[in-house]
Amino acid sequence: MPKHSRRSKARKSPEIARGYHHGNLRAALVSAAIKIVDKRGPDGLTIRRVAQQAGVSHNAPYHHFRDKGAILEAATVSCITAMIDAMRHQQHKTRGNSLDKLIAMGVEFVRFAIEHPAEFRLMHRPELRKSRDGCCGGTPTSPVEAASANGRMLLLETVRQGQKAGEIRAGDSDMLVLAWWCLVNGYANKVLNFSHGRPCDGERDPLEIARDIVQTLVDGIEKK
Amino acid sequence: MPKHSRRSKARKSPEIARGYHHGNLRAALVSAAIKIVDKRGPDGLTIRRVAQQAGVSHNAPYHHFRDKGAILEAATVSCITAMIDAMRHQQHKTRGNSLDKLIAMGVEFVRFAIEHPAEFRLMHRPELRKSRDGCCGGTPTSPVEAASANGRMLLLETVRQGQKAGEIRAGDSDMLVLAWWCLVNGYANKVLNFSHGRPCDGERDPLEIARDIVQTLVDGIEKK
DNA sequence: CATCCTTGTTGACACTGTCAAGATAGGCTA
DNA sequence: TAGCCTATCTTGACAGTGTCAACAAGGATG
Numbered sequence: 001m002p003k004h005s006r007r008s009k010a011r012k013s014p015e016i017a018r019g020y021h022h023g024n025l026r027a028a029l030v031s032a033a034i035k036i037v038d039k040r041g042p043d044g045l046t047i048r049r050v051a052q053q054a055g056v057s058h059n060a061p062y063h064h065f066r067d068k069g070a071i072l073e074a075a076t077v078s079c080i081t082a083m084i085d086a087m088r089h090q091q092h093k094t095r096g097n098s099l100d101k102l103i104a105m106g107v108e109f110v111r112f113a114i115e116h117p118a119e120f121r122l123m124h125r126p127e128l129r130k131s132r133d134g135c136c137g138g139t140p141t142s143p144v145e146a147a148s149a150n151g152r153m154l155l156l157e158t159v160r161q162g163q164k165a166g167e168i169r170a171g172d173s174d175m176l177v178l179a180w181w182c183l184v185n186g187y188a189n190k191v192l193n194f195s196h197g198r199p200c201d202g203e204r205d206p207l208e209i210a211r212d213i214v215q216t217l218v219d220g221i222e223k224k
Numbered sequence: 225m226p227k228h229s230r231r232s233k234a235r236k237s238p239e240i241a242r243g244y245h246h247g248n249l250r251a252a253l254v255s256a257a258i259k260i261v262d263k264r265g266p267d268g269l270t271i272r273r274v275a276q277q278a279g280v281s282h283n284a285p286y287h288h289f290r291d292k293g294a295i296l297e298a299a300t301v302s303c304i305t306a307m308i309d310a311m312r313h314q315q316h317k318t319r320g321n322s323l324d325k326l327i328a329m330g331v332e333f334v335r336f337a338i339e340h341p342a343e344f345r346l347m348h349r350p351e352l353r354k355s356r357d358g359c360c361g362g363t364p365t366s367p368v369e370a371a372s373a374n375g376r377m378l379l380l381e382t383v384r385q386g387q388k389a390g391e392i393r394a395g396d397s398d399m400l401v402l403a404w405w406c407l408v409n410g411y412a413n414k415v416l417n418f419s420h421g422r423p424c425d426g427e428r429d430p431l432e433i434a435r436d437i438v439q440t441l442v443d444g445i446e447k448k
Numbered sequence: 449c450a451t452c453c454t455t456g457t458t459g460a461c462a463c464t465g466t467c468a469a470g471a472t473a474g475g476c477t478a
Numbered sequence: 479t480a481g482c483c484t485a486t487c488t489t490g491a492c493a494g495t496g497t498c499a500a501c502a503a504g505g506a507t508g
Contacts, residue, residue: 022486047465057488059466064486068465124348124417178414178433179407179440186410190402193348209402216403220444245455245504271496281457283497288455292496 026064026074028054033075037118042125047071072125073144079119080147083112088154098162099218105158106184106214107207113188114206120192155180168222183217184210250288250298252278257299261342266349271295296349297368303343304371307336312378322386323442329382330408330438331431337412338430344412379404392446407441408434 022028032053036045047068048058065071087105094104113120123144155177162168168176191206246252256277260269271292272282289295311329318328337344347368379401386392392400415430 025486046463048463059489060487062466124413175433175436175440178411179437182410182414182437183403183407183441184410185413186406186408187402189348189409189413190406209399212399213403213406216399216444217407217441218444220440220442249455270494272494283458284456286497 022054022056022060025054025056025060029061029064029071030074030078033071034078034119037075037122038116039118041118042072042122045072072122073142075119076122076125077143077147079116079122080144080151083109083120083123084147084151084154086112087151091154091158097167098158098165099167099222101158102155102162102180103211103214103218105155106180107210109184110188110191110210111207113192117192120188124189152177152181179217180214183213187213246278246280246284249278249280249284253285253288253295254298254302257295258302258343261299261346262340263342265342266296266346269296296346297366299343300346300349301367301371303340304347304368304375307333307344307347308371308375308378310336311375315378315382321391322382322389323391323446325382326379326386326404327435327438327442329379330404331434333408334412334415334434335431337416341416344416348413376401376405403441404438407437411437 029050032050033045036049036053045068047061050071051058051061054060061071065074087108090104090108091101094101156173159168159173159176159180163170163173187210253274256274257269260273260277269292271285274295275282275285278284285295289298311332314328314332315325318325380397383392383397383400383404387394387397411434
C-alpha cells in the first residue's frame, strides 16, 4: 500500500529541489526542530517529534543526521546565523560612531534572545561544541563554533574601526570584544533564566537596561 | 527476605541522624546527584542512577522529591550556596577597597565555574526557576531564586560600601551589580561552553583574563 | 499489643534514542 | 527497454527513561 503519497510539489521543477522522496528532508527537519524548540523548549525536542512534524517516520532523520545531537547542532547553527544577521543589520543601519554601533548591536542581541528564548538557549548547549581541537583563535572545527566565529569577527571589525577612528582606546581588541560579548550574553541569560522574562529592575524595558549596561562598558573603553 | 540490611551506622546514636530506613536519604540523594552531574554532566543525571548511587530502589527518591526536576533543583541550590560561600570568603579576605573586592569576587566566581563546570551549568537550567510570581526585586518564590538572591545581596553590599566610601561612582547600585554579574557570568559561560575550558586568548590563564575583564568594568564605574 | 504514617520496594506503562532489516524509487549500465 | 545500485524512507525491535500504582517494612503513637 502506498502509504506515503507525498504531495507531488515541484517534482520535476528545474529548481534546486533535488532529493528523492521528500523534497529535501534535511531542511524540513531543521525547521521542524526549531519550531518545536520554540514551542516546547530544548528539552521538549525529540527525534520522533521532529520526524512527525516533518511528516516522516520516526527513523527517517537518521539518514540525514548521525544522532539527536546532530539535529540540535544544525538547528543551532541556523539560529546563530539568524542572530548574527540581525546584528549585522544593526551595525549597518546605525548612524554614529563605533561606540553607538556596539551599543545598538548589544541591544539587538538581547532583543533576539527575548524574542526567541528557546532558540537562544539552544546556543548555549555545551554538548554541541564537542570538537576536539581548535580554540577561538585557531580554526574552529565544529559547525557551531564556525558560526559563532562569524559573530566574533563582526564585533572585532567594529571595535577595530573604532580604534582606528580614535573612538575606542587602543589595546587588545580581542579583550574588548570578549568583554562586550560576556556582558551582553550574560545579561540576556539573566533576563531569560533568572527573571521569567522580566528584568531585575522593576518595570523598566529590558532593552533599555541592556543599553545602559553596554553603556557602562563603553564608558570603560572609550578613549578619553 | 530482609534484602536491605543497610549498614547499621549510627542507628540509635544521639546525633541528628534521624530518618527511618536509610539514615537520611534526602541528603544522600542530593550529594549523589551532584557527584553524577560532576562525572557525566547534567544530562547524564537520571533518577534511577541517583537512586542506585545512594543504594536504594529506583522509586525511593519519589518520597523525597516531587520529580526529577526537584532533585536537580535541590542539587542546584546546594551548588549555588557553595559558590556564594566561596565569594563571601574572598570578600572578607581581600585587603583593599571595594573595587579590589569586586575583582577578587569575580575571579573567584570564574574559578568556581572552572573547577566545577557541571555544577556551574546546573545553575543555568531555566527549568529550575519555574516559580510563578516574584521577581528579583520581590520575594523570590523558588528555592533556587532565593539562593541566588543571597549572592546578589553580597554584591550589593560591596557596591554600596564602595559608594559610601567614595570609591565607586554614585547612582544605581542595582545596575552596577547587574553589570558585574552579567559580565562575570558571561565570561564563565564563555570559558566553559565556547572554548573547551580554554580562554579565547591563546595560552593566558582564564583567571587572569577574568581579572582584566572585571577591571574593564571597574574602570567604567570607578569614581574619578 | 494494635494501628497509622513515613519510608522503601516491586511491577507496570508510555515514551525515548538507536540499531537492524526490509521496502521504495530514481539513476545507472547494458 | 531491462535490471541492478544506492540513497532514502519504513517497520520492528530493544534497553533505558520518568512516573504511577500497589504493596511491604518498621518506627511512632495509642
